[in-house]
Amino acid sequence: MKPELENLAARLRTAYAGVALPPLRDVLAPTDAASAYAVQAINTKFWQQAGRRIVGRKVGLTAKAVQAQLGVDQPDFGVLFDDMEIPDGGVLRSEQVLQPKAEAEIAIILGSDIDSPDATADTVAAAVRGVAAAIEIVDSRIADWKITFADTVADNGSSAYFVLGTDQRPLQGLDLYTCGMALEINGAIASVGAGAACLGHPLEAAAWLARTLSGLGEPLRAGDIILTGALGPMVALSSGDRIEAKVGGLGSVSFTYKDN
Numbered sequence: 001m002k003p004e005l006e007n008l009a010a011r012l013r014t015a016y017a018g019v020a021l022p023p024l025r026d027v028l029a030p031t032d033a034a035s036a037y038a039v040q041a042i043n044t045k046f047w048q049q050a051g052r053r054i055v056g057r058k059v060g061l062t063a064k065a066v067q068a069q070l071g072v073d074q075p076d077f078g079v080l081f082d083d084m085e086i087p088d089g090g091v092l093r094s095e096q097v098l099q100p101k102a103e104a105e106i107a108i109i110l111g112s113d114i115d116s117p118d119a120t121a122d123t124v125a126a127a128v129r130g131v132a133a134a135i136e137i138v139d140s141r142i143a144d145w146k147i148t149f150a151d152t153v154a155d156n157g158s159s160a161y162f163v164l165g166t167d168q169r170p171l172q173g174l175d176l177y178t179c180g181m182a183l184e185i186n187g188a189i190a191s192v193g194a195g196a197a198c199l200g201h202p203l204e205a206a207a208w209l210a211r212t213l214s215g216l217g218e219p220l221r222a223g224d225i226i227l228t229g230a231l232g233p234m235v236a237l238s239s240g241d242r243i244e245a246k247v248g249g250l251g252s253v254s255f256t257y258k259d260n
Helices: 003-015 033-049 064-070 121-127 149-154 202-215
Strands: 054-060 076-081 090-093 101-110 128-138 159-164 180-185 188-194 225-230 242-247 251-258
Touching: 003 033, 003 149, 033 076, 033 149, 054 202, 076 149, 076 159, 076 202, 101 180, 101 188, 101 202, 101 242, 121 128, 121 202, 128 225, 128 242, 128 251, 159 225, 159 251, 202 225
Parallel strands: 054 225, 090 251
Antiparallel strands: 054 076, 101 128, 101 225, 128 159, 180 188, 180 242, 242 251
16 A cells, blocks of 8 residues: 555544544545545554454435536545444434534445346345334535545444434335435435435435445445435535434434534
C-alpha cells in the first residue's frame, strides 16, 4: 500500500475527534475511485482490529442528480459497523458528529449470502429476510461538505450512524418502487421522495452492491444490513430536532438529535 494512502487514512481517523479536514485533493484526484476505496479499506481493517464489527453496507450516490454533481456515473458504498446503530426512538448526541444530515432510506436485511458478480434485483429479492424503514445520519470529515467522489468514498461513504425501524416486513407484498416517503423534522415535512429515487429501485441498488462486493471478494452475508440509498433530499440537523421518517408499507422510524 502506498505510504501516502496510509497517511491519508490516518488523517481521516483523526478527524473523528472533532476537527474536519480540508478536501483531500492533495492526495486524491476527484474521481480516483481505486485509491479512495483503498483508503476506505485501510480504515475498515484498522477499525476491525480495534474491535468494531461489520454488520452491513450502505449504498450512496444513488440519485442521478448527485452523481452528476460529483462528476461520476456510479453509486458508492461504505461499511456499517455495529456501533453505528442507534435504536429506533433513540438519541444522537452532537458530540458524536461534526456536520450531520439525515436521509430516509429503505433497509434490507439478508437471510442468505449473495456471492455473484451477475447478481440482479431478483437475486437480491430471493435472499431478503426482511425490509424496514431506516434513517441514515450522514456526516463528513471534510470541512463544509466540500466533497468530491473520492473524498466521500475514502471517508467511508460519508457515513456516521443509522436507525432501523423495529417493524421489519417480509418483501412479499411490498411495493418498493412507488412507495412514498416523508421525512419530518419536529412534525413538519422536510423531505419527500419515493422508492424509485433509489437507483430506480432499492433492489437494483442492492444488486449493484452485491455485484461490486462479489468482484472484490467480499460478498454480502446472511444477516447483513443494506442501506439502499436516499429516497429524497437529505436535511441538516439542529440541536433539539426530532427526526421521523415514514415510508409507505414500512411504517416509521425516528431519533432525536441533542446537545451533549
